[in-house]
Amino acid sequence: MNAIKTSVVWTDDESLKAIWSEIIAWTFELLYENVMAQNEGEWVNVMKKLRNKQ
Helix, strand or coil: CHHHHHHHHHCCHHHHHHHHHHHHHHHHHHHHHHHHHHCCCCHHHHHHHHHHHC
């Protein structure tokens, strides 16, 4: 855990923003794929709208 804390301290803000934006995009993609696989209810429509905004 100390190694992770140290690497975060040494990493510049722009790199951290890029890393976290990739993590968030990947998480959103997983959520989208999960909802589309279920293909139920209004979540499908909500996720499609969110997907189209990107």
